[in-house]
Amino acid sequence: MSLLYETIKKIENLDQEMMEKARVRVDNLIKPPKSLGRLEDIAIQLAGMTGDLYPKVHNKAIIVMAADHGVYKEGITCNPQEVTFAQTMFFAKGLTGVCAVGNVSGAEIVPVDIGIKGDLPADAGVIIKKIKHGTDNIAEGPAMTRKEAISAIEVGIEIANDQIGKGVNLLGTGEMGIGNTTPSTAILSVLGNIDPIEITGTGAGIGKGGIEHKAAVIRKAIEINEPNRTDGIDILAKIGGLEIGGMAGVMLGAAANRIPVVVDGYISTIAALIAVLIEPKSKKYFIASHASREPGGQKASELLGIKPIIYMDLCLGEGSGAALAFPIIEAACSMIKNMATFEDVGMKI
């Protein structure tokens, strides 16, 4: 049985009984009802995921999937493609945005080369799981074969399983890939049935042709490839990216292990949409970190149907928003464990 199939089969619904117990406890903590807002929802969701009234999230990691994109040559960004390679080296050195934010909660940053164009040095501190040297140009044909798309998802599952095996109990997704807002927007256009021009943004910097050109490239990619909008793997293979597949795999792997996974910004949310198409139950294990400032960010969150926690105009990716959400999730766990109940303190109101 393939790793993907095996993983999907393992994904179960949340533990309803434990969620009910958590709900009762949260309602009996010494505070006005619902006054800790979404911290309460998170605590209850975590109890359902883990089957533990006092969920533990002290061992945190963000898996950063890095890959390049053939569509880069269409001029959809002003940034050099080599930034993917360079920045991936910097993740391992602790120098990037996600590293700085992740430091606050002691999260480990795990960079993975799933398809960078160049070859990183073996001692770079990056896990090498390269499927190919960047995708093919989606404006000319499919990004990758169906087999490669499945392999990308399986790389994500493997890395998630490995991290969880080492004791990680809270995962986050991140990515690095110059040009990846283009396939992300293509996927969102297909899934949301939206004209690309309505949701195309500047990403990390727009190419000379501007947003109109980027939207036209996206439209062409969809027309040429005709992805089947009910088949997540087909969409990923035709108009996606290797890091998008890798992140979808991390999410499926987390769900199969009953481990919460924090979805980062725009590109991660698109990966979450692919994961949910492949296995709808996986969504129950997702926590959306933030609303990306990218124009499609809001639409992607709406389609996923999970309200993000943080609204701070972030649009970096890398897993930076997931890292920012980690202390909030830890606070939810502290609340349900460390607050007293009315019964504990003998208070009646």
Ligand SMILES: Cc1cc2ncn([C@H]3O[C@H](COP(=O)(O)O)[C@@H](O)[C@H]3O)c2cc1C
């Ligand atoms: C220095 C630098 C660091 C980044 N870190 C994340 N991204 C973000 O920008 C890229 C997507 O935007 P686009 O589709 O416009 O290329 C991704 O790599 C994403 O992670 C970066 C981009 C740059 C330039």
Ligand SMILES: O=C(O)c1cccnc1
């Ligand atoms: O929100 C994101 O993840 C994002 C937005 C623009 C560019 N890179 C990442």
